[in-house]
Amino acid sequence: MRIGSYELKLEKRGTLSNWQAASISILAIIFALALFSIIFILAGINPLSAYREIFSFAFINPYGLPPTINRFIFLLFCTYAFIIPFRAGLWNIGMTGQLYAGALGAFAVLFAFGGKASLSADLSLEIVIPFMLIAAALGGAVPGAIAGFLKGKYNINEIVVTMLLNFIIFWLVSFMIKEGGPFMNPGGRGESFELPPSVYAPLINNVPFTIFIALGLAVLIYFLFAKTKIGYQIRAYGQNPAAAEYAGISPFKIPLLVFTLGGAIAGLAGYHYFAAVPGVYKIARNYGFFGDLAFYGIICGLISLGNPIAAIPVALLFGGLSVGGRYVQGKLSMSFGLDYALLGVLMITLVVFQFFYRYKIVFIKIGKERTDVGVLR
Amino acid sequence: MKPPEEGQVQKGPLKGIKRGETVLEARGITKRFPGVVANDQIYFEIKAGEIHAVLGENGAGKTTLMNILFGLYQPDEGEIFIGGKSVKFRSPLDAIDMGIGMVHQHRKLIPAHTVIENIILGHPSAGKILNINRAGDEINELCERYGFHVDLKAKVWQLSEGEKQVVEILKTLYRGAEVLILDEPTSALTPIETEKLLTSIEAMSKDELAIVPFITHKLPIVLAISDRVTVLRRGKVTARLDTKDATEKSLAMEMVGREVIFRIERTRVERGKPILQVENLSALSDKGVLALSGVSFSISEGEIFGIAGISGNGQRELVEVIAGLRNPEEGKVILDEIDITFSSSLERWQRGMGYIPCDRIDVGSIGDFSLVENTTMNYYFDDNYSRYGIVDYKKLRKLTEEIVSEYGVATPSPDTQAKTLSGGNLQKLILARVLSRKPRLVIADLPTQGLDVGATEFVRNKLVEAKKGKAGVLLISEDLDEILSLSDWVAPVYEGKLMDIIPGEKVKREIVGAMMAGLHLEGEET
Ligand SMILES: Nc1ncnc2c1ncn2[C@@H]1O[C@H](COP(=O)(O)OP(=O)(O)OP(=O)(O)O)[C@@H](O)[C@H]1O
Numbered sequence: 001m002r003i004g005s006y007e008l009k010l011e012k013r014g015t016l017s018n019w020q021a022a023s024i025s026i027l028a029i030i031f032a033l034a035l036f037s038i039i040f041i042l043a044g045i046n047p048l049s050a051y052r053e054i055f056s057f058a059f060i061n062p063y064g065l066p067p068t069i070n071r072f073i074f075l076l077f078c079t080y081a082f083i084i085p086f087r088a089g090l091w092n093i094g095m096t097g098q099l100y101a102g103a104l105g106a107f108a109v110l111f112a113f114g115g116k117a118s119l120s121a122d123l124s125l126e127i128v129i130p131f132m133l134i135a136a137a138l139g140g141a142v143p144g145a146i147a148g149f150l151k152g153k154y155n156i157n158e159i160v161v162t163m164l165l166n167f168i169i170f171w172l173v174s175f176m177i178k179e180g181g182p183f184m185n186p187g188g189r190g191e192s193f194e195l196p197p198s199v200y201a202p203l204i205n206n207v208p209f210t211i212f213i214a215l216g217l218a219v220l221i222y223f224l225f226a227k228t229k230i231g232y233q234i235r236a237y238g239q240n241p242a243a244a245e246y247a248g249i250s251p252f253k254i255p256l257l258v259f260t261l262g263g264a265i266a267g268l269a270g271y272h273y274f275a276a277v278p279g280v281y282k283i284a285r286n287y288g289f290f291g292d293l294a295f296y297g298i299i300c301g302l303i304s305l306g307n308p309i310a311a312i313p314v315a316l317l318f319g320g321l322s323v324g325g326r327y328v329q330g331k332l333s334m335s336f337g338l339d340y341a342l343l344g345v346l347m348i349t350l351v352v353f354q355f356f357y358r359y360k361i362v363f364i365k366i367g368k369e370r371t372d373v374g375v376l377r
Numbered sequence: 378m379k380p381p382e383e384g385q386v387q388k389g390p391l392k393g394i395k396r397g398e399t400v401l402e403a404r405g406i407t408k409r410f411p412g413v414v415a416n417d418q419i420y421f422e423i424k425a426g427e428i429h430a431v432l433g434e435n436g437a438g439k440t441t442l443m444n445i446l447f448g449l450y451q452p453d454e455g456e457i458f459i460g461g462k463s464v465k466f467r468s469p470l471d472a473i474d475m476g477i478g479m480v481h482q483h484r485k486l487i488p489a490h491t492v493i494e495n496i497i498l499g500h501p502s503a504g505k506i507l508n509i510n511r512a513g514d515e516i517n518e519l520c521e522r523y524g525f526h527v528d529l530k531a532k533v534w535q536l537s538e539g540e541k542q543v544v545e546i547l548k549t550l551y552r553g554a555e556v557l558i559l560d561e562p563t564s565a566l567t568p569i570e571t572e573k574l575l576t577s578i579e580a581m582s583k584d585e586l587a588i589v590p591f592i593t594h595k596l597p598i599v600l601a602i603s604d605r606v607t608v609l610r611r612g613k614v615t616a617r618l619d620t621k622d623a624t625e626k627s628l629a630m631e632m633v634g635r636e637v638i639f640r641i642e643r644t645r646v647e648r649g650k651p652i653l654q655v656e657n658l659s660a661l662s663d664k665g666v667l668a669l670s671g672v673s674f675s676i677s678e679g680e681i682f683g684i685a686g687i688s689g690n691g692q693r694e695l696v697e698v699i700a701g702l703r704n705p706e707e708g709k710v711i712l713d714e715i716d717i718t719f720s721s722s723l724e725r726w727q728r729g730m731g732y733i734p735c736d737r738i739d740v741g742s743i744g745d746f747s748l749v750e751n752t753t754m755n756y757y758f759d760d761n762y763s764r765y766g767i768v769d770y771k772k773l774r775k776l777t778e779e780i781v782s783e784y785g786v787a788t789p790s791p792d793t794q795a796k797t798l799s800g801g802n803l804q805k806l807i808l809a810r811v812l813s814r815k816p817r818l819v820i821a822d823l824p825t826q827g828l829d830v831g832a833t834e835f836v837r838n839k840l841v842e843a844k845k846g847k848a849g850v851l852l853i854s855e856d857l858d859e860i861l862s863l864s865d866w867v868a869p870v871y872e873g874k875l876m877d878i879i880p881g882e883k884v885k886r887e888i889v890g891a892m893m894a895g896l897h898l899e900g901e902e903t
């Protein structure tokens with residue numbers, strides 16, 4: 001392409017610095033929001049005021065901010081559950097199942113401590129919550145480990161296995177919490193029994209303590225890949241499995257390890273949403289919603305290129321837009337599904353803009369003895 | 378290529394150009410990469426019907442120049458002329474349109490597809506109405522004309538390296554290439570395959586195709602078949618001459634800038650304890666057939682044990698079993714008196730194995746990793762380089778700097794990605810990384826492939842040095858000169874069996890050559 005005496009050219013990038021990646025992503029977000037304004041304009045709404053509503057509700061409003069933060073924490077766990085296998089070149093799309101398995105683990109602990117019997121059961125927070133966290137992680141780790149084992153031992157496609165496990169776990173959850181199930185709600189609403197208030201997760205400024213676990217994981221995972229032996233082995237396996245095997249890295253242990261870790265982290269997402277978010281405190285029955293939300297973990301992981309620190313702002317944005325989008329949909333009485341459409345456009349734009357992670361546009365001043373672009377015949 | 382049928386019009390740049398006239402000319406080509414000038418004001422020309430060799434040390438810029446001629450890279454400066462007209466390639470598609478074809482240093486075929494599918498894939502008429510039988514006839518005609526033999530219905534993964542090379546060439550010819558660029562076409566080929574290929578190359582050049590084969594280290598081949606030679610050194614053209622005016626010595630001199638000694642002094646080292654004992658080893662290949670049967674030998678401290686053979690005779694399976702990457706069907710592997718037949722490969726590394734694999738791209742290195750991280754491949758498990766599960770990348774960076782300078786790996790920094798290294802420089806990095814561990818047992822599978830004469834000499838001396846340091850060396854090579862000049866024991870291998878084990882000083886070249894072709898075996902069997 002030519003503009004004046006300049007030529008526009010696409011060129012392959014050598015390396016991409018973190019700052020370059022960040023600025024490309026920010027450009028993509030601005031582009032996506034601009035693109036989505038068409039929807040508002042078509043509905044006769046000023047897009048700028050719509051966005052003001054969305055962002056101020058999601059990030060400032062006292063009713064909007066807490067759900068944003070809770071979804072952000074949830075998404076961050078799901079993102080890390082995706083990222084760890086992803087760095088080993090493997091795809092975990094079973095976060096939904098794993099987080100429900102984690103939730104079952106956490107509620108099994110409550111069940112064992114007699115939490116089902118009565119809401120006024122006086123359980124010791126210091127004892128029960130650590131057990132619930134461990135059980136949630138273990139619960140998520142089990143389906144993860146199954147996928148990892150099958151991949152490592154028999155090279156069975158991990159995408160298929162994690163997806164199929166999602167279905168199995170759905171039915172298992174359903175069995176446990178529906179009428180007659182061991183975890184059923186005495187009221188019989190197709191939900192699990194409720195958490196006794198004595199073991200509600202501690203809140204700091206209305207934010208569940210799980211945020212510290214999530215942010216702590218960011219640092220830990222960053223450190224894991226940047227410095228440790230295990231992190232090196234995972235990355236080597238992810239880049240070139242044959243070379244990794246040559247170097248003595250076990251093609252069995254790595255898939256098993258990454259899926260077990262990923263599943264465990266997804267399990268914590270289950271604990272977070274069903275046992276730590278104020279107002280929930282039970283295994284909810286709207287599976288679909290959590291499935292969709294967990295799915296954005298994949299998108300956040302891909303956009304942040306597997307970098308756990310970069311995943312933080314991305315997850316925050318997605319969490320906020322899902323809350324703010326739903327809000328303006330109601331407030332401006334727009335049609336149903338606005339929030340999903342907004343997230344979808346954002347997701348597609350971010351993925352398309354990843355093209356610029358690999359290519360850059362350069363301007364070349366065309367010299368006097370100009371050479372035509374293309375092939376001269 | 379000439380029209381397969383009478384009456385068909387020849388298209389492309391060679392139309393009307395007669396033998397001896399310039400087809401392609403590159404003027405003032407400059408290409409810079411971060412930290413290196415890979416091509417520096419290069420002038421290069423090819424004439425119709427000539428075989429033009431491009432020579433140069435590892436990293437001299439040969440592949441870069443060819444990639445520019447093929448449109449893979451855009452030059453920073455300079456111009457390309459075809460048939461006297463200036464052209465600019467935005468991508469290889471433009472180059473292919475102009476009749477330029479390239480066979481890369483590394484194969485790029487789809488293993489699960491058949492030969493014919495690979496050949497027609499990406500052809501302009503593929504996707505439109507495509508008559509596979511007619512395509513087959515046309516390809517067979519090409520084969521006949523140039524003396525290629527390959528089963529069009531075979532799957533690519535079943536082919537030998539030489540056959541794959543033929544498929545790559547057929548693919549470019551079928552697309553109408555009239556200038557054929559071959560980047561190190563013989564480096565992965567057996568001697569017999571090489572000979573066949575060279576005959577075909579000569580047949581093609583008689584058809585007025587211009588050919589640039591590109592043989593860095595095999596100077597005798599250059600002298601035997603090329604018409605002209607262009608020599609590059611550090612990105613610049615240092616010589617352009619008619620092959621008849623050149624000798625092996627003069628070419629080496631132009632390439633390296635100093636005289637190269639082609640001989641290695643043979644040293645005897647006092648033989649020590651046995652390091653590696655292999656007893657009655659049998660193993661299956663990936664295809665599930667017996668590829669190695671009843672192999673026994675032993676290597677002691679201070680010995681180089683050379684396995685001479687054409688690749689595909691069980692060398693790969695033997696090496697992988699010893700390295701712990703393949704389970705044997707039968708037999709034992711003993712390292713330093715410990716049975717390691719079923720130990721993990723990690724344990725073998727820790728016990729002092731040092732393995733130089735023959736596949737440097739897919740097995741020996743990780744392209745997206747930096748050189749430091751590539752060095753880490755053989756050090757992450759070493760307690761001197763990691764502590765409490767944390768890798769000491771600082772120390773590894775220093776180590777990488779040291780081995781890079783010792784082995785002369787041309788690179789701007791140890792933090793560059795391995796995939797930007799030239800083929801030979803990557804090979805040097807792998808050798809350096811493994812040998813720097815001072816292994817007890819060195820397994821060297823085609824250690825000098827793709828290395829220039831200077832680097833080959835250097836690496837062979839390094840193997841001798843390892844032997845002097847009381848290591849045992851298992852050397853796998855197709856190059857008889859390499860085997861004969863280095864080995865204390867020579868074992869010709871044929872169809873998975875060792876034909877004999879002959880002491881180095883008693884070896885006769887002809888006998889080993891015959892055994893590699895399986896001749897001795899026939900008399901013995903039945
Ligand atoms: N994509 C790239 N990015 C950065 N540097 C590169 C790239 N490709 C090549 N180089 C550098 O350019 C120089 C020339 O490389 P090139 O591959 O052309 O060498 P070569 O002559 O083909 O060597 P060999 O005989 O080892 O294959 C080397 O120093 C190499 O590291």
Ligand SMILES: [Mg+2]
Pocket residue numbers: 439440441482799800801
């Ligand atoms: Mg090269």
